[in-house]
Amino acid sequence: MCWSATADLVAGTGIAVIGVAAVAGTRRARDLPLAALPLLLGAHQIIESVVWRSDGGTGPATVAWAVVALPLLAVWVPLGVYCAARHRVRTRLLVPLAAGAVTAVFLGYALAARPVTAEVRGHTLGYVLDLPHPQWLIAGYLLATVGSLLLSGDRRLVLLGVLVAVGAAVCAALWRLEFISTWCAFAAVCSVVLFDWARRRPRAVAGGRAGAVSGG
Template sequence: MCWSATADLVAGAGITAVGAVAVASAVRRPRTLPLAALPVLLGGHQIIEAEVWHRNGGTGPATVAWAVIALPLLALWVPVAVLCAAPAGARRRLLVPLAAGAATSAALAHTLATRTVMSEIRGHTVGYSLGLPHSELIVAGYLLATIGSLLLAGDRGLVLFGVLVGVGAAVSFTLWRREYISTWCAFAALSSVLLTLWIRRPGPAGTDAAGHPR
Protein backbone atom coordinates (compact mmCIF):
# COMPACT_ATOMS: atom_id res chain seq x y z
CA MET A 1 0.00 0.00 0.00
CA CYS A 2 1.09 3.58 -0.66
CA TRP A 3 0.22 6.95 0.84
CA SER A 4 -2.39 8.09 -1.71
CA ALA A 5 -4.49 6.91 -4.63
CA THR A 6 -2.07 8.49 -7.11
CA ALA A 7 0.96 6.89 -5.47
CA ASP A 8 -0.75 3.50 -5.47
CA LEU A 9 -1.72 3.87 -9.12
CA VAL A 10 1.73 4.99 -10.31
CA ALA A 11 3.58 2.38 -8.23
CA GLY A 12 1.15 -0.33 -9.27
CA ALA A 13 1.58 0.45 -12.97
CA GLY A 14 5.38 0.47 -12.61
CA ILE A 15 5.51 -2.80 -10.69
CA THR A 16 3.15 -4.44 -13.18
CA ALA A 17 5.43 -3.36 -16.04
CA VAL A 18 8.44 -4.83 -14.24
CA GLY A 19 6.44 -8.01 -13.73
CA ALA A 20 5.66 -8.21 -17.44
CA VAL A 21 9.40 -8.18 -18.14
CA ALA A 22 9.90 -10.94 -15.57
CA VAL A 23 7.16 -13.09 -17.12
CA ALA A 24 8.60 -12.63 -20.59
CA SER A 25 12.04 -13.62 -19.29
CA ALA A 26 10.63 -16.68 -17.52
CA VAL A 27 9.12 -18.23 -20.64
CA ARG A 28 12.35 -20.15 -21.28
CA ARG A 29 12.26 -21.43 -17.67
CA PRO A 30 8.66 -22.54 -17.09
CA ARG A 31 9.28 -23.47 -13.43
CA THR A 32 9.92 -19.80 -12.64
CA LEU A 33 6.70 -18.50 -14.24
CA PRO A 34 4.55 -18.47 -11.06
CA LEU A 35 7.25 -16.53 -9.22
CA ALA A 36 7.83 -14.21 -12.18
CA ALA A 37 4.11 -13.39 -12.19
CA LEU A 38 4.25 -12.24 -8.56
CA PRO A 39 5.13 -8.59 -9.42
CA VAL A 40 2.18 -8.51 -11.83
CA LEU A 41 -0.07 -9.64 -8.97
CA LEU A 42 1.45 -7.11 -6.55
CA GLY A 43 1.15 -4.31 -9.10
CA GLY A 44 -2.49 -5.12 -9.74
CA HIS A 45 -3.03 -5.24 -6.00
CA GLN A 46 -1.85 -1.66 -5.62
CA ILE A 47 -3.95 -0.49 -8.55
CA ILE A 48 -6.98 -2.01 -6.82
CA GLU A 49 -6.07 -0.09 -3.66
CA ALA A 50 -6.12 3.15 -5.66
CA GLU A 51 -9.82 2.44 -6.18
CA VAL A 52 -10.20 1.87 -2.42
CA TRP A 53 -8.79 5.38 -1.89
CA HIS A 54 -11.20 6.83 -4.46
CA ARG A 55 -14.13 5.11 -2.74
CA ASN A 56 -12.97 6.48 0.62
CA GLY A 57 -12.73 2.97 2.05
CA GLY A 58 -15.83 1.04 2.96
CA THR A 59 -16.86 -2.52 2.12
CA GLY A 60 -17.20 -2.40 -1.66
CA PRO A 61 -15.85 -4.70 -4.38
CA ALA A 62 -12.40 -3.01 -4.41
CA THR A 63 -11.95 -3.68 -0.70
CA VAL A 64 -13.00 -7.31 -1.11
CA ALA A 65 -10.69 -7.79 -4.12
CA TRP A 66 -7.79 -6.25 -2.19
CA ALA A 67 -8.38 -8.61 0.73
CA VAL A 68 -8.72 -11.71 -1.48
CA ILE A 69 -5.32 -11.05 -3.07
CA ALA A 70 -3.57 -9.98 0.14
CA LEU A 71 -4.86 -12.80 2.30
CA PRO A 72 -5.80 -16.24 0.89
CA LEU A 73 -4.28 -15.84 -2.58
CA LEU A 74 -0.77 -14.69 -1.58
CA ALA A 75 -0.66 -17.14 1.33
CA LEU A 76 -0.86 -19.99 -1.19
CA TRP A 77 0.65 -18.43 -4.31
CA VAL A 78 4.04 -17.59 -2.78
CA PRO A 79 4.96 -21.01 -1.33
CA VAL A 80 3.72 -22.78 -4.49
CA ALA A 81 5.75 -20.43 -6.70
CA VAL A 82 8.88 -20.84 -4.56
CA LEU A 83 8.50 -24.62 -4.55
CA CYS A 84 8.31 -24.63 -8.36
CA ALA A 85 11.37 -22.39 -8.80
CA ALA A 86 13.64 -23.68 -6.01
CA PRO A 87 16.55 -26.09 -6.52
CA ALA A 88 15.61 -29.75 -6.22
CA GLY A 89 17.51 -30.17 -2.95
CA ALA A 90 15.32 -27.60 -1.18
CA ARG A 91 11.92 -28.90 -2.21
CA ARG A 92 11.37 -31.34 0.63
CA ARG A 93 11.79 -28.69 3.33
CA LEU A 94 9.60 -26.31 1.34
CA LEU A 95 6.66 -28.65 1.92
CA VAL A 96 6.42 -27.19 5.44
CA PRO A 97 5.68 -23.59 4.35
CA LEU A 98 3.49 -24.98 1.57
CA ALA A 99 1.35 -26.85 4.12
CA ALA A 100 1.21 -23.74 6.29
CA GLY A 101 0.17 -21.68 3.28
CA ALA A 102 -2.58 -24.11 2.28
CA ALA A 103 -4.02 -24.18 5.81
CA THR A 104 -3.73 -20.41 6.25
CA SER A 105 -5.27 -19.74 2.84
CA ALA A 106 -8.22 -22.01 3.63
CA ALA A 107 -8.81 -20.30 6.98
CA LEU A 108 -8.60 -16.83 5.42
CA ALA A 109 -10.88 -17.77 2.53
CA HIS A 110 -13.47 -19.10 4.98
CA THR A 111 -13.26 -15.91 7.04
CA LEU A 112 -13.69 -13.72 3.95
CA ALA A 113 -16.70 -15.81 2.92
CA THR A 114 -18.40 -15.50 6.29
CA ARG A 115 -17.39 -12.03 7.50
CA THR A 116 -17.33 -8.50 6.11
CA VAL A 117 -13.97 -6.89 5.38
CA MET A 118 -13.85 -3.14 6.05
CA SER A 119 -11.36 -0.54 4.79
CA GLU A 120 -10.84 2.86 6.36
CA ILE A 121 -8.71 5.84 5.34
CA ARG A 122 -6.40 6.66 8.24
CA GLY A 123 -4.35 9.73 7.42
CA HIS A 124 -1.76 8.59 4.87
CA THR A 125 -2.66 4.90 5.03
CA VAL A 126 -5.59 2.57 4.45
CA GLY A 127 -6.53 0.30 7.32
CA TYR A 128 -8.30 -3.02 6.77
CA SER A 129 -10.23 -5.00 9.36
CA LEU A 130 -11.77 -8.44 9.13
CA GLY A 131 -12.05 -9.69 12.70
CA LEU A 132 -9.85 -12.74 12.20
CA PRO A 133 -10.36 -15.55 14.72
CA HIS A 134 -7.11 -16.91 16.19
CA SER A 135 -5.30 -14.03 14.49
CA GLU A 136 -1.88 -14.79 16.04
CA LEU A 137 -1.91 -18.33 14.63
CA ILE A 138 -3.05 -17.16 11.22
CA VAL A 139 -0.39 -14.43 11.07
CA ALA A 140 2.29 -16.98 12.04
CA GLY A 141 1.12 -19.35 9.30
CA TYR A 142 1.02 -16.51 6.77
CA LEU A 143 4.57 -15.40 7.55
CA LEU A 144 5.87 -18.98 7.42
CA ALA A 145 4.18 -19.52 4.06
CA THR A 146 5.37 -16.31 2.42
CA ILE A 147 8.63 -15.08 3.93
CA GLY A 148 9.56 -18.50 5.35
CA SER A 149 9.35 -20.21 1.97
CA LEU A 150 11.73 -17.66 0.44
CA LEU A 151 14.23 -17.98 3.28
CA LEU A 152 14.19 -21.79 2.92
CA ALA A 153 14.45 -21.75 -0.87
CA GLY A 154 18.09 -22.79 -1.01
CA ASP A 155 18.93 -20.12 -3.60
CA ARG A 156 20.88 -16.99 -2.65
CA GLY A 157 18.77 -14.74 -4.83
CA LEU A 158 15.51 -15.99 -3.37
CA VAL A 159 16.86 -15.82 0.18
CA LEU A 160 17.90 -12.20 -0.41
CA PHE A 161 14.43 -11.54 -1.81
CA GLY A 162 12.93 -13.05 1.35
CA VAL A 163 15.11 -10.88 3.61
CA LEU A 164 14.10 -7.77 1.68
CA VAL A 165 10.41 -8.64 1.84
CA GLY A 166 10.68 -9.37 5.58
CA VAL A 167 12.40 -6.06 6.32
CA GLY A 168 9.95 -4.20 4.11
CA ALA A 169 6.95 -5.78 5.82
CA ALA A 170 8.32 -4.96 9.29
CA VAL A 171 9.10 -1.34 8.45
CA SER A 172 5.82 -0.78 6.64
CA PHE A 173 3.81 -2.32 9.48
CA THR A 174 5.58 -0.13 12.05
CA LEU A 175 4.82 3.03 10.08
CA TRP A 176 1.26 1.91 9.39
CA ARG A 177 0.68 1.40 13.12
CA ARG A 178 1.61 5.05 13.58
CA GLU A 179 -0.81 6.00 10.79
CA TYR A 180 2.07 7.54 8.89
CA ILE A 181 3.12 7.13 5.27
CA SER A 182 3.21 3.48 4.24
CA THR A 183 6.45 2.51 2.52
CA TRP A 184 5.29 -0.87 1.27
CA CYS A 185 5.00 0.37 -2.32
CA ALA A 186 8.70 1.26 -2.36
CA PHE A 187 9.69 -2.16 -1.01
CA ALA A 188 7.35 -3.89 -3.46
CA ALA A 189 8.96 -2.01 -6.35
CA LEU A 190 12.49 -2.80 -5.19
CA SER A 191 11.60 -6.43 -4.54
CA SER A 192 10.04 -6.74 -8.00
CA VAL A 193 13.20 -5.41 -9.65
CA LEU A 194 15.33 -7.83 -7.64
CA LEU A 195 13.07 -10.73 -8.56
CA THR A 196 13.20 -9.78 -12.24
CA LEU A 197 17.01 -9.71 -12.14
CA TRP A 198 16.95 -13.17 -10.53
CA ILE A 199 14.65 -14.49 -13.26
CA ARG A 200 16.89 -13.04 -15.99
CA ARG A 201 20.15 -14.42 -14.59
CA PRO A 202 22.17 -16.82 -16.77
CA GLY A 203 21.47 -20.54 -16.55
CA PRO A 204 18.21 -22.40 -15.89
CA ALA A 205 16.51 -22.22 -12.52
CA GLY A 206 18.31 -24.22 -9.88
CA THR A 207 21.70 -24.01 -11.63
CA ASP A 208 24.65 -21.65 -11.61
CA ALA A 209 25.63 -19.42 -14.51
CA ALA A 210 27.24 -22.40 -16.27
CA GLY A 211 24.09 -24.51 -15.93
CA HIS A 212 25.48 -26.85 -13.28
CA PRO A 213 23.14 -27.96 -10.48
CA ARG A 214 23.56 -26.13 -7.18
Template sequence: MCWSATADLAAGAGVAAVGAVCVLRARRRTDLPLAALPLLLGAHQIVEARVWDTGGGTGPATVAWAVIALPLLAVWVPAGVLCAAPSHARRRLLLPLAAGVATAAALAQAMTVRPVRAEIRGHTMGYVIDLPQPELVIAGYLLATVGALLISGDRGLVLLGFLTGAGAVICWSLWELEFVSTWCACAAVVSVTLLGWVNSREAVAPQERVRQA
Protein backbone atom coordinates in the same frame (compact mmCIF):
# COMPACT_ATOMS: atom_id res chain seq x y z
CA MET B 1 -0.45 0.04 -0.47
CA CYS B 2 0.52 3.66 -0.96
CA TRP B 3 -0.56 6.93 0.62
CA SER B 4 -3.10 8.01 -2.03
CA ALA B 5 -5.00 6.81 -5.09
CA THR B 6 -2.57 8.60 -7.41
CA ALA B 7 0.46 7.06 -5.72
CA ASP B 8 -1.11 3.60 -5.86
CA LEU B 9 -1.88 3.95 -9.56
CA ALA B 10 1.61 5.15 -10.43
CA ALA B 11 3.37 2.53 -8.29
CA GLY B 12 1.04 -0.22 -9.47
CA ALA B 13 1.70 0.58 -13.12
CA GLY B 14 5.46 0.61 -12.53
CA VAL B 15 5.48 -2.66 -10.60
CA ALA B 16 3.24 -4.34 -13.20
CA ALA B 17 5.62 -3.18 -15.96
CA VAL B 18 8.53 -4.83 -14.13
CA GLY B 19 6.38 -7.95 -13.84
CA ALA B 20 5.74 -8.01 -17.58
CA VAL B 21 9.49 -7.86 -18.21
CA CYS B 22 10.05 -10.66 -15.69
CA VAL B 23 7.55 -12.92 -17.45
CA LEU B 24 8.99 -12.16 -20.88
CA ARG B 25 12.55 -12.88 -19.75
CA ALA B 26 11.75 -16.09 -17.84
CA ARG B 27 13.19 -19.05 -19.72
CA ARG B 28 11.95 -21.83 -17.47
CA ARG B 29 8.30 -22.68 -17.10
CA THR B 30 8.89 -23.48 -13.45
CA ASP B 31 10.02 -19.86 -12.88
CA LEU B 32 6.83 -18.32 -14.28
CA PRO B 33 4.77 -18.23 -11.04
CA LEU B 34 7.43 -16.18 -9.24
CA ALA B 35 8.24 -14.15 -12.35
CA ALA B 36 4.56 -13.17 -12.54
CA LEU B 37 4.41 -12.11 -8.88
CA PRO B 38 5.12 -8.41 -9.68
CA LEU B 39 2.16 -8.46 -12.08
CA LEU B 40 -0.04 -9.56 -9.19
CA LEU B 41 1.48 -6.96 -6.85
CA GLY B 42 0.98 -4.23 -9.43
CA ALA B 43 -2.65 -5.20 -9.96
CA HIS B 44 -3.07 -5.22 -6.19
CA GLN B 45 -1.95 -1.61 -5.91
CA ILE B 46 -4.16 -0.53 -8.79
CA VAL B 47 -7.12 -2.15 -7.03
CA GLU B 48 -6.29 -0.18 -3.90
CA ALA B 49 -6.42 3.05 -5.91
CA ARG B 50 -10.10 2.24 -6.39
CA VAL B 51 -10.46 1.64 -2.64
CA TRP B 52 -9.10 5.17 -2.06
CA ASP B 53 -11.51 6.61 -4.62
CA THR B 54 -14.52 4.99 -2.93
CA GLY B 55 -13.46 6.17 0.53
CA GLY B 56 -12.90 2.66 1.86
CA GLY B 57 -15.86 0.64 3.06
CA THR B 58 -16.76 -2.94 2.20
CA GLY B 59 -17.28 -2.70 -1.56
CA PRO B 60 -15.97 -4.94 -4.37
CA ALA B 61 -12.58 -3.18 -4.53
CA THR B 62 -11.99 -3.84 -0.83
CA VAL B 63 -12.92 -7.50 -1.27
CA ALA B 64 -10.62 -7.84 -4.30
CA TRP B 65 -7.76 -6.22 -2.37
CA ALA B 66 -8.25 -8.59 0.57
CA VAL B 67 -8.49 -11.71 -1.60
CA ILE B 68 -5.16 -10.92 -3.27
CA ALA B 69 -3.34 -9.82 -0.11
CA LEU B 70 -4.53 -12.58 2.17
CA PRO B 71 -5.50 -16.05 0.86
CA LEU B 72 -4.06 -15.73 -2.66
CA LEU B 73 -0.54 -14.60 -1.74
CA ALA B 74 -0.41 -17.10 1.13
CA VAL B 75 -0.56 -19.89 -1.47
CA TRP B 76 0.98 -18.21 -4.53
CA VAL B 77 4.36 -17.45 -2.94
CA PRO B 78 5.19 -20.87 -1.43
CA ALA B 79 3.83 -22.66 -4.52
CA GLY B 80 5.98 -20.46 -6.77
CA VAL B 81 9.06 -21.05 -4.63
CA LEU B 82 8.43 -24.80 -4.67
CA CYS B 83 8.24 -24.76 -8.48
CA ALA B 84 11.47 -22.79 -8.89
CA ALA B 85 13.57 -24.29 -6.09
CA PRO B 86 16.36 -26.81 -6.67
CA SER B 87 15.26 -30.42 -6.32
CA HIS B 88 17.13 -30.98 -3.04
CA ALA B 89 15.08 -28.26 -1.31
CA ARG B 90 11.61 -29.23 -2.47
CA ARG B 91 10.75 -31.66 0.30
CA ARG B 92 11.30 -29.09 3.05
CA LEU B 93 9.28 -26.54 1.08
CA LEU B 94 6.17 -28.68 1.53
CA LEU B 95 5.94 -27.28 5.08
CA PRO B 96 5.50 -23.61 4.12
CA LEU B 97 3.16 -24.65 1.30
CA ALA B 98 1.00 -26.59 3.77
CA ALA B 99 1.08 -23.59 6.12
CA GLY B 100 0.01 -21.36 3.23
CA VAL B 101 -2.92 -23.59 2.29
CA ALA B 102 -4.12 -23.79 5.90
CA THR B 103 -3.69 -20.03 6.40
CA ALA B 104 -5.51 -19.26 3.15
CA ALA B 105 -8.40 -21.49 4.21
CA ALA B 106 -8.67 -19.72 7.58
CA LEU B 107 -8.52 -16.29 5.94
CA ALA B 108 -11.07 -17.19 3.27
CA GLN B 109 -13.45 -18.54 5.92
CA ALA B 110 -13.09 -15.37 8.01
CA MET B 111 -13.74 -13.20 4.97
CA THR B 112 -16.86 -15.21 4.16
CA VAL B 113 -18.32 -14.88 7.65
CA ARG B 114 -17.61 -11.16 8.12
CA PRO B 115 -16.87 -8.64 5.36
CA VAL B 116 -13.50 -6.92 5.23
CA ARG B 117 -13.74 -3.18 5.88
CA ALA B 118 -11.30 -0.54 4.61
CA GLU B 119 -10.75 2.69 6.55
CA ILE B 120 -8.75 5.77 5.58
CA ARG B 121 -6.42 6.60 8.46
CA GLY B 122 -4.39 9.69 7.73
CA HIS B 123 -2.01 8.83 4.91
CA THR B 124 -2.68 5.12 5.20
CA MET B 125 -5.47 2.71 4.32
CA GLY B 126 -6.39 0.30 7.10
CA TYR B 127 -8.18 -3.01 6.58
CA VAL B 128 -10.24 -4.61 9.32
CA ILE B 129 -10.91 -8.34 9.37
CA ASP B 130 -12.00 -10.44 12.34
CA LEU B 131 -9.70 -13.43 12.68
CA PRO B 132 -9.88 -16.35 15.10
CA GLN B 133 -6.45 -16.79 16.74
CA PRO B 134 -4.84 -13.93 14.74
CA GLU B 135 -1.34 -14.63 16.05
CA LEU B 136 -1.47 -18.17 14.64
CA VAL B 137 -2.78 -16.95 11.30
CA ILE B 138 -0.04 -14.29 11.04
CA ALA B 139 2.63 -16.87 11.94
CA GLY B 140 1.31 -19.22 9.25
CA TYR B 141 1.26 -16.41 6.70
CA LEU B 142 4.86 -15.42 7.43
CA LEU B 143 6.03 -19.03 7.33
CA ALA B 144 4.31 -19.50 3.96
CA THR B 145 5.71 -16.35 2.37
CA VAL B 146 8.96 -15.15 3.94
CA GLY B 147 9.80 -18.60 5.34
CA ALA B 148 9.48 -20.31 1.95
CA LEU B 149 11.93 -17.83 0.41
CA LEU B 150 14.45 -18.20 3.24
CA ILE B 151 14.61 -22.01 2.99
CA SER B 152 14.36 -22.16 -0.81
CA GLY B 153 17.97 -23.22 -1.35
CA ASP B 154 18.35 -20.55 -4.06
CA ARG B 155 20.68 -17.64 -3.24
CA GLY B 156 18.58 -15.06 -5.07
CA LEU B 157 15.37 -16.15 -3.38
CA VAL B 158 17.00 -16.23 0.05
CA LEU B 159 18.08 -12.61 -0.51
CA LEU B 160 14.52 -11.79 -1.51
CA GLY B 161 13.31 -13.40 1.72
CA PHE B 162 15.59 -11.23 3.86
CA LEU B 163 14.59 -8.08 1.96
CA THR B 164 10.89 -8.95 2.20
CA GLY B 165 11.10 -9.67 5.92
CA ALA B 166 13.01 -6.48 6.71
CA GLY B 167 10.78 -4.41 4.43
CA ALA B 168 7.64 -5.81 6.05
CA VAL B 169 8.84 -4.84 9.54
CA ILE B 170 9.66 -1.28 8.45
CA CYS B 171 6.46 -0.81 6.47
CA TRP B 172 4.28 -2.26 9.21
CA SER B 173 5.86 0.04 11.80
CA LEU B 174 5.19 3.16 9.71
CA TRP B 175 1.70 1.93 8.87
CA GLU B 176 0.84 1.32 12.53
CA LEU B 177 1.84 4.90 13.32
CA GLU B 178 -0.52 6.04 10.53
CA PHE B 179 2.36 8.20 9.30
CA VAL B 180 2.57 7.00 5.71
CA SER B 181 2.07 3.72 3.87
CA THR B 182 5.25 2.45 2.23
CA TRP B 183 4.13 -1.04 1.23
CA CYS B 184 4.28 0.07 -2.42
CA ALA B 185 8.01 0.73 -1.96
CA CYS B 186 8.40 -2.79 -0.56
CA ALA B 187 6.55 -4.19 -3.58
CA ALA B 188 8.87 -2.25 -5.88
CA VAL B 189 11.97 -3.65 -4.13
CA VAL B 190 10.55 -7.18 -4.36
CA SER B 191 9.79 -6.73 -8.05
CA VAL B 192 13.22 -5.37 -8.98
CA THR B 193 14.89 -8.14 -6.97
CA LEU B 194 12.80 -10.72 -8.82
CA LEU B 195 13.83 -9.18 -12.13
CA GLY B 196 17.47 -9.62 -11.13
CA TRP B 197 16.72 -13.21 -10.13
CA VAL B 198 15.03 -13.93 -13.47
CA ASN B 199 17.99 -12.45 -15.35
CA SER B 200 20.42 -14.61 -13.37
CA ARG B 201 18.35 -17.69 -14.16
CA GLU B 202 18.38 -16.73 -17.84
CA ALA B 203 22.17 -16.63 -17.77
CA VAL B 204 22.39 -20.08 -16.15
CA ALA B 205 19.88 -21.81 -18.44
CA PRO B 206 22.05 -21.87 -21.63
CA GLN B 207 24.95 -23.36 -19.63
CA GLU B 208 22.70 -26.15 -18.36
CA ARG B 209 21.52 -26.91 -21.91
CA VAL B 210 25.15 -27.18 -23.07
CA ARG B 211 25.98 -29.64 -20.28
CA GLN B 212 22.90 -31.73 -21.09
CA ALA B 213 23.87 -31.83 -24.77
Protein backbone atom coordinates in the same frame (compact mmCIF):
# COMPACT_ATOMS: atom_id res chain seq x y z
CA MET C 1 -0.11 -0.01 0.14
CA CYS C 2 0.79 3.53 -0.81
CA TRP C 3 -0.08 6.89 0.72
CA SER C 4 -2.66 8.01 -1.88
CA ALA C 5 -4.72 6.82 -4.83
CA THR C 6 -2.31 8.42 -7.28
CA ALA C 7 0.75 6.90 -5.63
CA ASP C 8 -0.89 3.46 -5.65
CA LEU C 9 -1.81 3.79 -9.32
CA VAL C 10 1.64 4.96 -10.41
CA ALA C 11 3.46 2.40 -8.27
CA GLY C 12 1.14 -0.40 -9.34
CA THR C 13 1.61 0.39 -13.03
CA GLY C 14 5.39 0.51 -12.65
CA ILE C 15 5.49 -2.76 -10.71
CA ALA C 16 3.25 -4.45 -13.28
CA VAL C 17 5.62 -3.34 -16.07
CA ILE C 18 8.49 -4.96 -14.17
CA GLY C 19 6.34 -8.08 -13.91
CA VAL C 20 5.77 -8.15 -17.66
CA ALA C 21 9.53 -7.87 -18.23
CA ALA C 22 10.21 -10.63 -15.69
CA VAL C 23 7.72 -13.00 -17.33
CA ALA C 24 9.03 -12.17 -20.81
CA GLY C 25 12.56 -12.95 -19.68
CA THR C 26 11.69 -16.24 -17.97
CA ARG C 27 13.46 -19.19 -19.55
CA ARG C 28 11.75 -22.10 -17.79
CA ALA C 29 8.03 -22.76 -17.33
CA ARG C 30 8.46 -23.72 -13.69
CA ASP C 31 9.87 -20.26 -12.94
CA LEU C 32 6.78 -18.47 -14.28
CA PRO C 33 4.68 -18.39 -11.07
CA LEU C 34 7.39 -16.58 -9.12
CA ALA C 35 8.42 -14.40 -12.06
CA ALA C 36 4.77 -13.32 -12.40
CA LEU C 37 4.55 -12.23 -8.76
CA PRO C 38 5.29 -8.55 -9.61
CA LEU C 39 2.29 -8.64 -11.96
CA LEU C 40 0.11 -9.68 -9.05
CA LEU C 41 1.65 -7.07 -6.76
CA GLY C 42 1.14 -4.38 -9.37
CA ALA C 43 -2.51 -5.33 -9.84
CA HIS C 44 -2.86 -5.28 -6.06
CA GLN C 45 -1.63 -1.68 -5.90
CA ILE C 46 -3.96 -0.64 -8.71
CA ILE C 47 -6.90 -2.23 -6.92
CA GLU C 48 -6.01 -0.24 -3.82
CA SER C 49 -6.08 2.99 -5.80
CA VAL C 50 -9.76 2.24 -6.36
CA VAL C 51 -10.22 1.68 -2.62
CA TRP C 52 -8.67 5.10 -1.97
CA ARG C 53 -10.98 6.80 -4.46
CA SER C 54 -13.96 5.08 -2.81
CA ASP C 55 -12.89 6.43 0.61
CA GLY C 56 -12.56 2.89 1.90
CA GLY C 57 -15.71 1.04 2.79
CA THR C 58 -16.75 -2.54 2.06
CA GLY C 59 -17.06 -2.47 -1.73
CA PRO C 60 -15.80 -4.97 -4.32
CA ALA C 61 -12.36 -3.31 -4.52
CA THR C 62 -11.86 -3.75 -0.77
CA VAL C 63 -12.81 -7.42 -0.98
CA ALA C 64 -10.55 -7.96 -4.03
CA TRP C 65 -7.65 -6.30 -2.20
CA ALA C 66 -8.13 -8.58 0.80
CA VAL C 67 -8.41 -11.73 -1.34
CA VAL C 68 -5.06 -10.99 -3.00
CA ALA C 69 -3.32 -9.87 0.19
CA LEU C 70 -4.49 -12.74 2.38
CA PRO C 71 -5.35 -16.18 0.93
CA LEU C 72 -3.91 -15.75 -2.57
CA LEU C 73 -0.41 -14.57 -1.59
CA ALA C 74 -0.29 -17.15 1.22
CA VAL C 75 -0.42 -19.86 -1.47
CA TRP C 76 1.15 -18.12 -4.47
CA VAL C 77 4.53 -17.34 -2.88
CA PRO C 78 5.37 -20.78 -1.39
CA LEU C 79 4.01 -22.56 -4.48
CA GLY C 80 6.10 -20.35 -6.75
CA VAL C 81 9.21 -20.97 -4.68
CA TYR C 82 8.52 -24.72 -4.65
CA CYS C 83 8.10 -24.87 -8.43
CA ALA C 84 11.32 -22.93 -9.06
CA ALA C 85 13.44 -24.75 -6.47
CA ARG C 86 15.97 -27.44 -7.18
CA HIS C 87 14.77 -30.95 -6.43
CA ARG C 88 17.13 -31.44 -3.51
CA VAL C 89 15.54 -28.61 -1.50
CA ARG C 90 11.90 -29.24 -2.37
CA THR C 91 11.28 -31.54 0.58
CA ARG C 92 11.90 -28.80 3.14
CA LEU C 93 9.74 -26.40 1.13
CA LEU C 94 6.72 -28.64 1.70
CA VAL C 95 6.47 -27.18 5.22
CA PRO C 96 5.86 -23.54 4.19
CA LEU C 97 3.71 -24.74 1.27
CA ALA C 98 1.48 -26.72 3.63
CA ALA C 99 1.37 -23.78 6.06
CA GLY C 100 0.30 -21.50 3.22
CA ALA C 101 -2.44 -23.86 2.08
CA VAL C 102 -3.90 -24.25 5.58
CA THR C 103 -3.62 -20.52 6.28
CA ALA C 104 -5.30 -19.70 2.96
CA VAL C 105 -8.24 -21.96 3.78
CA PHE C 106 -8.88 -20.19 7.08
CA LEU C 107 -8.36 -16.74 5.58
CA GLY C 108 -10.63 -17.55 2.65
CA TYR C 109 -13.34 -18.77 5.00
CA ALA C 110 -13.03 -15.61 7.10
CA LEU C 111 -13.42 -13.44 4.00
CA ALA C 112 -16.46 -15.41 2.89
CA ALA C 113 -18.14 -15.34 6.31
CA ARG C 114 -17.22 -11.88 7.62
CA PRO C 115 -17.16 -8.40 6.09
CA VAL C 116 -13.85 -6.66 5.44
CA THR C 117 -13.74 -2.88 5.76
CA ALA C 118 -11.17 -0.35 4.58
CA GLU C 119 -10.69 2.83 6.61
CA VAL C 120 -8.71 5.92 5.62
CA ARG C 121 -6.33 6.75 8.47
CA GLY C 122 -4.27 9.80 7.64
CA HIS C 123 -1.92 8.79 4.83
CA THR C 124 -2.68 5.08 5.25
CA LEU C 125 -5.50 2.66 4.60
CA GLY C 126 -6.46 0.28 7.37
CA TYR C 127 -8.25 -2.99 6.64
CA VAL C 128 -10.47 -4.47 9.32
CA LEU C 129 -11.40 -8.16 9.29
CA ASP C 130 -12.45 -10.20 12.28
CA LEU C 131 -10.07 -13.16 12.15
CA PRO C 132 -10.23 -16.16 14.49
CA HIS C 133 -6.91 -16.87 16.25
CA PRO C 134 -5.06 -14.08 14.40
CA GLN C 135 -1.71 -14.88 16.02
CA TRP C 136 -1.72 -18.36 14.46
CA LEU C 137 -2.81 -17.06 11.08
CA ILE C 138 -0.05 -14.44 11.10
CA ALA C 139 2.51 -17.09 12.02
CA GLY C 140 1.30 -19.40 9.26
CA TYR C 141 1.29 -16.54 6.74
CA LEU C 142 4.86 -15.51 7.58
CA LEU C 143 6.07 -19.11 7.50
CA ALA C 144 4.48 -19.56 4.08
CA THR C 145 5.76 -16.36 2.50
CA VAL C 146 8.97 -15.27 4.21
CA GLY C 147 9.83 -18.81 5.31
CA SER C 148 9.63 -20.28 1.82
CA LEU C 149 11.96 -17.59 0.46
CA LEU C 150 14.51 -18.07 3.25
CA LEU C 151 14.45 -21.86 2.74
CA SER C 152 14.66 -21.66 -1.06
CA GLY C 153 18.39 -22.32 -1.30
CA ASP C 154 18.75 -19.48 -3.83
CA ARG C 155 20.77 -16.46 -2.71
CA ARG C 156 18.59 -13.94 -4.51
CA LEU C 157 15.40 -15.41 -3.10
CA VAL C 158 16.92 -15.48 0.39
CA LEU C 159 17.75 -11.79 -0.08
CA LEU C 160 14.16 -11.23 -1.15
CA GLY C 161 12.96 -12.98 2.01
CA VAL C 162 15.09 -10.69 4.15
CA LEU C 163 13.78 -7.63 2.28
CA VAL C 164 10.18 -8.75 2.77
CA ALA C 165 10.70 -9.36 6.48
CA VAL C 166 12.39 -5.99 7.05
CA GLY C 167 9.90 -4.20 4.81
CA ALA C 168 6.93 -5.70 6.63
CA ALA C 169 8.34 -4.62 10.00
CA VAL C 170 9.07 -1.06 8.86
CA CYS C 171 5.75 -0.66 7.09
CA ALA C 172 3.83 -2.04 10.08
CA ALA C 173 5.55 0.46 12.39
CA LEU C 174 4.77 3.42 10.12
CA TRP C 175 1.23 2.20 9.60
CA ARG C 176 0.60 2.02 13.35
CA LEU C 177 1.70 5.66 13.61
CA GLU C 178 -0.75 6.48 10.78
CA PHE C 179 2.11 8.46 9.27
CA ILE C 180 2.52 7.08 5.78
CA SER C 181 2.23 3.73 4.04
CA THR C 182 5.47 2.67 2.36
CA TRP C 183 4.75 -0.91 1.29
CA CYS C 184 4.53 0.11 -2.38
CA ALA C 185 8.18 1.18 -2.26
CA PHE C 186 9.23 -2.17 -0.80
CA ALA C 187 7.04 -3.98 -3.35
CA ALA C 188 8.88 -2.15 -6.11
CA VAL C 189 12.28 -3.12 -4.68
CA CYS C 190 11.16 -6.75 -4.30
CA SER C 191 9.88 -6.74 -7.89
CA VAL C 192 13.26 -5.55 -9.16
CA VAL C 193 14.94 -8.38 -7.22
CA LEU C 194 12.54 -10.88 -8.81
CA PHE C 195 13.21 -9.44 -12.26
CA ASP C 196 16.95 -9.87 -11.71
CA TRP C 197 16.33 -13.41 -10.42
CA ALA C 198 14.24 -14.36 -13.47
CA ARG C 199 16.79 -12.84 -15.86
CA ARG C 200 19.67 -14.81 -14.37
CA ARG C 201 17.94 -18.19 -14.23
CA PRO C 202 19.47 -20.84 -16.52
CA ARG C 203 17.70 -22.09 -19.61
CA ALA C 204 15.85 -25.39 -19.51
CA VAL C 205 17.79 -28.28 -21.06
CA ALA C 206 15.74 -30.33 -23.51
CA GLY C 207 15.61 -33.98 -22.53
CA GLY C 208 17.42 -33.45 -19.26
CA ARG C 209 17.80 -31.38 -16.17
CA ALA C 210 18.94 -27.78 -16.29
CA GLY C 211 22.30 -26.77 -14.95
CA ALA C 212 22.87 -25.46 -11.47
CA VAL C 213 20.76 -22.46 -10.47
CA SER C 214 22.65 -19.23 -10.87
CA GLY C 215 23.26 -17.73 -7.47
CA GLY C 216 21.66 -20.69 -5.69
